[in-house]
Structures are given as structure tokens and as C-alpha cells.
Amino acid sequence: MTTSPDLSTAQPGSPALLRSVFRRHAAGVAVVTARGERPVGFTATSLSSVAAEPPLLSFGVGVTSSSWPVLAGAAHVGVHILGEHQTELAATFARSGADRFAPPTAWREGPEGVPVLDGVLAWLVCRVVARVPAADHRLIVAQAVAGDSAGAGRPLLYHQGRFNALRD
Numbered sequence: 001m002t003t004s005p006d007l008s009t010a011q012p013g014s015p016a017l018l019r020s021v022f023r024r025h026a027a028g029v030a031v032v033t034a035r036g037e038r039p040v041g042f043t044a045t046s047l048s049s050v051a052a053e054p055p056l057l058s059f060g061v062g063v064t065s066s067s068w069p070v071l072a073g074a075a076h077v078g079v080h081i082l083g084e085h086q087t088e089l090a091a092t093f094a095r096s097g098a099d100r101f102a103p104p105t106a107w108r109e110g111p112e113g114v115p116v117l118d119g120v121l122a123w124l125v126c127r128v129v130a131r132v133p134a135a136d137h138r139l140i141v142a143q144a145v146a147g148d149s150a151g152a153g154r155p156l157l158y159h160q161g162r163f164n165a166l167r168d
Contacts, residue, residue: 031093032077062137124145
């Protein structure tokens with residue numbers, strides 16, 4: 001049974017309202033990587049499929065992120081779908097100031113020189129086709145050029161401010 005929303009409790013749009021609503025939205029967890037003078041990367045829950053033909057995806061990144069200076073000029077990025085066994089990896093790439101590519105992070109140089117993480121459910125190397133300004137973020141649109149979806153396991157989710165496993 002569904003119920004109609006109580007429109008009398010509607011709040012004006014605000015950062016707090018947006019955060020509150022999106023805490024209720026379960027999102028898959030990805031790590032985005034790029035190669036500059038040194039590899040960079042960050043945890044993303046804003047990953048979205050845009051089109052199948054050509055194969056496009058998008059994600060958001062803050063311009064104050066330590067990864068932004070490299071992503072601002074990167075021709076290619078890596079997109080990694082994390083499994084539920086990779087909570088620590090997600091936390092490492094979300095942590096400010098962490099050496100994200102130091103052990104125990106396992107990775108290697110992939111197509112186009114992009115860092116590719118080991119043990120993920122799936123990965124893509126993508127060519128950046130657009131960087132769209134969106135307040136203090138940029139929406140990156142990228143086209144898949146190589147990848148693999150053969151990793152084993154179930155996806156890691158982000159919900160209510162925590163990493164979670166998928167439940168049946």
C-alpha cells in the first residue's frame with residue numbers, strides 16, 4: 001500500500017533538505033582515478049549511466065577536491081565499481097589527505113596510463129568528453145573506451161551516511 005505525501009510538511013529547497021533527501025537514496029559506490037604526475041582518485045556515489053550509444057557516463061567532483069587539479073586536465077579517467085568487501089578501500093579514497101595508492105591498495109597502470117584498481121566488481125577507462133560547471137562542482141561526462149565487468153561479488157552501497165551491503 002502506498003500513501004500520498006503530506007504536502008503540508010514541504011520545506012523550501014536548501015542544502016540541508018537536499019542532504020536529508022539524498023541520505024534516503026541508496027547509491028552504488030565507485031572510485032574514480034586519473035593519472036597526473038602522481039595517481040589521484042576519490043570515492044564517488046554520483047556515478048550515473050548517461051547513454052549506451054555512444055557509451056557515456058557521468059559523475060560529479062568538487063573543485064576543492066585534491067583530485068580536481070589532475071581531473072581538470074585529464075584526458076582519461078578510471079571508473080571502478082566497488083564490491084561489498086571493499087568498505088576500507090572506499091573509506092581510503094574518501095579520506096582527505098590519505099595516500100590512496102599506497103599499500104594495501106592494489107592497483108596497476110591500465111589502458112591510457114590510468115590507474116586500475118584490483119579486486120573491483122567492474123572497471124572502465126573512459127575518455128573525458130565534457131566538464132560541465134555546477135556550482136562548486138564539475139559534472140564530468142566520459143565515454144567508455146575499455147573495461148571489464150567480470151569481477152565477483154555484490155555491490156557496495158552508500159545509504160544514510162554509511163557504506164552498506166545489499167540485502168535480499
